Amino acid sequence: MTLSIDSTSGALAVPGARLYYELRGRGPLLAIVGAPMHSAPFAPLADLLASDHTVLTMDPRGHYGSAIDDPQADSTPELRADDLARLIRHVDAGPATVLGSSGGAVTTLALLQAHPELVQIAVAHEPPLGQLLEDREQQLAANEDTIATYANGDTIGAVRSFLAGAGLVLPEEVFRNMFLRERSPEDVASEKYFYLHELRGTAGWVPDLDALRAVADKLVIGIGETSAGQFCDRTSRALAAELKIEPAVFPGSHGGFVENPAAFADRLREVIADR
Incomplete structure (x- = not known):
């Protein structure tokens, strides 16, 4: 059965950007x-x-509906955390449970560090924190190579490099359907902004471990059950070890919420109920 849920959308002006967001449902605030x-x-x-839940979703600054004043301005986890903090205050339904995925998990950690009063529970699902790994210098160098590849006009080479670094293997048919088809101007603009103005700041971000230890009772570190050995599985486990937190296993892989949203939603409810 397909759910039909009404949603409302809005835009919030923040320093340097105008954020597109959506709200749906009723109940405690859950930001994704x-x-x-x-x-x-x-x-x-x-x-x-x-x-x-009242569910808040958003387009990050520089992507799709969230236009930025300066297209050359970089996006950092701190900026995105400030954006999210302003949105939570704007909808006036916090503190929020926050589910962040991948780079969004880094945003979630930055929010928890800077604005713990706005967070009921923070679920950081597979944050790509390469600076916590022993091979951190190689990870930074690989990201710089990926960025340079994109900047030099080899978009497909950059995508393949990024996926390889993340340990994400796509069947060639799936890769071609995703990246070699005709794509919308919005898709292309989002991709460009990510590689040239977002990847470096996210990949190089170093969490404040002492700040996170102080609020570890609010933090869940999620990993996909089929992500073993992948980059974000390694980084998530490294963060969990630093904070002495047992990771919570979620269905699927790095994109488990897309692969099986129903199973992912059930698991998220279990995790929230256990806190």
Whole structure:
């Protein structure tokens, strides 16, 4: 059965940007954030969670509906955390449970560090914190190579390099369907902004471990059950070890919320109920 959930959308002016966001459902506030992933891929999960939550989704600054004043301005986890803090205050329904995926998990950690009063529970699902790994210098160098590849005009080479570094293997047919088809101007602009103005700041971000230890009772570190050995599995486990937190296993892989949103929603509810 397909759910039909009404949603409302809005825009919030913040320093340097105008943020597009969506609200659906009723109940305690649950914010779902990605980076660079925008609100649309989260919609099936948000619809499921809206039966018992007010669900907030958004487009990160520089992507899709969230235009920035200066297209050359970089996006950092701190900026995105400030954006999210302003949105939580704007909808006036916090403190919030926050689910962040990938780069959005880094945003979530930055929010928890800077604005713990706005966070009820922070679920950081597979944050790419390469600076916590022993091979951190190689990880930074690999990201710089990926960025340079994109800047030199080899978009497909940059995408393949990025996926390889993340340990994400796509069947060639799936890769071609995703990246070699004709793409919308919005897709292309989002991709460009990510590689040239977002990847470096996210990949090089170093969490304040002492600040996170002080609020560890609010933090859940999520890993996908089929992500073993992948880059974000390694980084998530490294963060969990630093904070002495047992990771919570979620269905699927790095994108488990897209692969099986119903199973992911059920697991998220279990994790929230256990806190």
